[in-house]
Amino acid sequence: MHEEEALSQFSNPEFNPNGIAIYPNSKNGYWLSNPSADTSRPNDLDFTNDLLTLMEEKLCIDTRRVYAAGKSNGGGFTGVIACNATVGSRFAAFAAVSGAWYNTDDIPGVGPCAPAKREEGYPFLEFHGTIDTTAPIDGNTKEHPKLPVIDILEGWAERNGCGANAKWTKNETVFQQLLVNHASWDCAGQAGIVQHYREGENGHCWPSTVGNDDYERLASQCPLGKYVFNATEYIFDFFGHYQLKD
Template sequence: MVRLLTFLLVSAVSFLPCLAQGSAGCGKDVAATSNRQFNITSSNTGRGFLLHLPDGYDTNKQYPVIFGFHGSGSVGIYFEVDTKFSAPEWAGNDTIMVYPDALNGTWATGLPGSTPLEEDLIFVGDLLNYIRETYCVDNERVYATGISNGGGFVNRIACSTTIGRNFAAFAPDSGAYTGFEKDSKGNSTCTPYKIPIPIISFHGGNDSTVPYDGRNTSLNGTPIIATPPIEYWLQGWVDRNNCTNMTETTNGTVHHFTWTCAGIDAAMEHYKVDNMGHVWPSTEPNFSQTQDGKGVAPIEADALILGFFDRFQVNTTGTSTGNPPSSTESGAPSGTESNAPSQTTAGGGGNAAGRVEASILGMGLAVMLVVLSGFKLIVI
C-alpha cells in the first residue's frame, strides 16, 4: 500500500508541469484594444512591435502566440495586413499575434552594417519574455513565420539552440536564407535544440527576388546578398532533422513535398508553386501579390500554416497527418528582461465590420509608414 501511494504521489507531481503551461501573465488585467503598437528596450536599443489580441481576450485563457517577421525594407504592420493573420477567419479570434519591427527595416543578414544576429535573437527573447509576463500564453504553443528576409530570420531562430527552444514550429515563406548555415571555416552555425524541428516552407518557382535556384553576390554589377538554391536549404534541414521518405504530390503548378523526420510523419513540408513570385501565397489579392503582378496564388498559406502549427508543441514531437501521398524517395526535391513598454493604439474593433474597417485603415497606414520611411517593400 505504501509503495502504491508513493507511486501515485510521484506520478501526480510529475504530471503537474503538464498542467502548468500558462505564463506569468495569466490573470493579469490588460487593456482590451485589439491592436497596439509598442516599444521595448532590448540591448539598450528601442525596438518596436505590433501586438494583436483576440477579440474578447480572456485573462485566464492560455493562448497560442505567433510571431510574424516582415521582409527587408518593411515594418510589422505591413506583414499583418499582407498576410491577414489577424483576421477573424484566420488566427485573429484565438491567437496572440506579434509583429516585430526590424532595426532599419532589415533582420540580421550577417553582412557589414546589418544588425548583429545575436542582438536580433536577444530582441526576440526579450519580446517573448514581455508577452509571457503580460498576457496569458500557452508556453507550449509559440510559433514563428515570416517572409523574405523575415523568412530567413525565422530560419535563424530555428537554428538557435537558445532562442529556438521557445518555439514549437516554423513557417518561412520566400525565405532569403543568407549565410548558408556555415561559418568561414565550413563549420555548421545551425544547431537546433531538438530533432526534428518542424518546418513548413513556401517558395515561388518564378521568384526573381530570391530565386528558387539561388543567386550570386551581384546583380547587374550591384552587390546583393547571395542566397542558396532552395533545394540546398531543404537538404540541410533534411539532414539535420534525420528525414527520410520524401513524398511529392503535384496539383497543377503546386508541388507539395513532405518528409518523415526522426519517425514523425510530415514534420517537414514544402510547397513550390511554379508560376508564383516573391509573395505571400493567398487565393485572395494581397499587397505582395499585387506588387509582384503575377496574380493570386493557388494555395492559402495562412490555412496551411495554422494547420501545421496545430500539430506541434514545444515539448512534444507531433502527430501524423493521416493521409501521406503514395510516392516516396529520400532527400530534397530536384534573452534578457525588457523595460516596461510604451504603447499606442493602432486599431481595434469588436465585430467583423469593425475589423474590416480597421484592416483598411491599417493597410493605408502600412503603405504610408513604408513610403515615408523610404523603404521598398519586400526586397532583400
C-alpha cells in the same frame, strides 16, 4: 508592422481564431539573416528572446505553442531563430514564405546552424514561387549569394533525423493547373516534419486566393494577381500539429 499584418492575415480570426499574432520590426530594416543587417548587440536574436519573455510575462499564452513565421528576409530569419539553441528552443515550429536564404555561418552573432537537441525536433515549412527573382528558388551568386531552397529543406530534414541529403518521402502535384508541388520529409518517426510548396507561376508573393499588397506592388513577379491557395491557412494547419513538451 501594419503591412505584414495585412499581408499575412495572421490576425484574421478566419485563419487564427485562438492565437495572438505579434509583428516585430527588424533592427534598421534588415533581419539578422541578411549580410547587411546590424550585428551589434543586442541583436535581433536578443530582441526576439526578450520580446518572447515580455509576452509571457504580460499575456496569458501557452508557452508550448509559440511559432515563428516570416517572408523573404523575415522568412530567412525564422531559420536563424530555429538554428539558435537559446531562442529556437522556445518555438514549437517554423514557417517561411519566399525565404531569402543567405549563408549565415560568418554573420557575427549567428554562426553555423546549431539547434538545441530536443525530442520534438524542428518542424519546418517553406513556400516558394518558381519565378521569384528576389529570392530565387534555386539560389543565386550575386554580391550576397542566396542558397537554393532545397539545401535549406534537406538541412532541416537532416537535423530532424533523416540523415544527410535525405530525399523527400512524398512529392505530389496538389494543384494541377499551376503545377504546385508539395514535398514532405518523414524523419525519426515524425511524418511531414519538413514540408515545402513549390508554386508554379508565382514570384516573390505571399500566396492568397483574394490577392494582397504583394500582388499589387510586385505585379511583374506575380502576374496572376492572386493564387490558388492561402499560405496562411496552410501555416496554421501545420503549426497546429506541433507543441513543445512540458
